[in-house]
Amino acid sequence: MPETRHVDRVVRASQSPAAVTRLAASWRRSMVKHGLDPARPEQLRRMTEQETALRIERMGDFLAVARPQIDQLFQLVCATGCNVLLTDADGIVLEQRVNEADAPVFRDWGLWQGVDWSEPAEGTNGIGTCLAEGRQVTIHRDEHFYARNTALSCIDAPIWGPDGRLLGALDVSSARADHTERWNGLIAAQVTQSARQIEAAFFRASFPGARIISAQIPGQAPGAEDALLLVAVDRDDIAIGANRAARRAYGLEKEGALRPRPASDLLGREDSATGFEKAERAAVIRALTRAEGNVSAAARALGIGRATLYRRMQRLGIDGNPGRLSQT
Structure with a gap:
């Protein structure tokens, strides 16, 4: 009978402590760890x-x-x-x-x-x-x-x-x-x-009011588990949150609350720009471009103050030439 054959297959594959496949390991967990019997559901x-x-x-x-x-x-x-x-x-x-x-x-x-x-x-x-x-x-x-x-x-x-x-x-x-x-x-x-x-x-949604910096890891499919790194940064440029992929990539706390640290310490400097910093730089440049160089408008679009935007532009090496960018 098909059911009997299935039960026999599960039992045989589960008997080895060194189950060689993930499926056999799960069957063994089901029998040995959880005490289930495939013949008596x-x-x-x-x-x-x-x-x-x-x-x-x-x-x-x-x-x-x-x-x-x-x-x-x-x-x-x-x-x-x-x-x-x-x-x-x-x-x-x-x-x-x-x-x-x-x-x-x-x-x-x-x-x-x-x-x-x-x-x-x-x-x-x-x-x-x-x-x-x-x-x-x-x-x-x-x-x-x-x-x-x-x-x-x-x-x-x-x-x-x-x-x-x-x-x-x-x-x-x-x-x-x-x-x-x-x-x-x-x-x-x-x-x-x-x-x-x-x-x-x-x-x-878990970090209302924070700026979310994201970076797609090159070469990874968009849906891959570690493809998208996310970091939440508050108005003082303190990193207050990171998703699982970012925690793994940056060696942060595996679980629980993230110990606050300056975003610059986490994301690096321009001479060794990380994926996060590149993503942040691109976001700032896009905002300035859409605002036709108006720093105040770009800051509003990014949800930060003008002074904060100037500091980030300086840190990211973005040209703040008054001849090209509006100061209003």
Whole structure:
């Protein structure tokens, strides 16, 4: 029987302490660490309506930022019968988008608001394994731990908060028999891109009033996890926040509050300009160009004072010749 063959395969691959693939390592975690039995699936863990509502309330600011991106992602995949889910860091589904005609199928599978899809609850699956390993994953059909989930294809990307900690997972799931691994690859790229857009939007929203310096790492795809570096700088040019990619690139605190430090110490000088400084210089020049050289107008567009802009122009080596730039 297919279910028996699947269980035997999972057990054999999980028996080696030195599991050689990430999939086998996840199966082993499911059996050894979480004590799950692939032949005896646990019942779905469902939060009560009150428990789910409390989690949604706690994540309210984040969800408000994430919802437009979830809507946009759903518009791209809804015609293929996919279900779009957003979970918290515990694997509890907080948001979902699904066509009315497809809703009964996903409700039966348990891919629904308030259900726990962590690895300790469901073994190897897209949401749980993404959260356990902190990386983009695709779990296609019989790669799932439980045989009952082997008709599903689950494509996930982690979402990291402005403090460097894991916030949740963005998931696109399909139960269609014609859903191929090639199609998974196309969806995976979009899921990852959407997750990065949610991260960037929430980072900006988390530092109201701060100037956000961003830099795209050359050679990296726009949706790659470490492609976009973000640093929040206050009106005194103190770096007060950095996203996970920037923390890793600059050797900053891995998680938690960022120790304030002068932006110039973090971003470097012109003689060894970093990606951040180049991005800042380009932003200032664009603002001055749009303002036709009017420093006051450029400063207003950047959300800073004229004196602050002059200091930055001097630090960045931007020509402040009064003959070319208006002083008003």
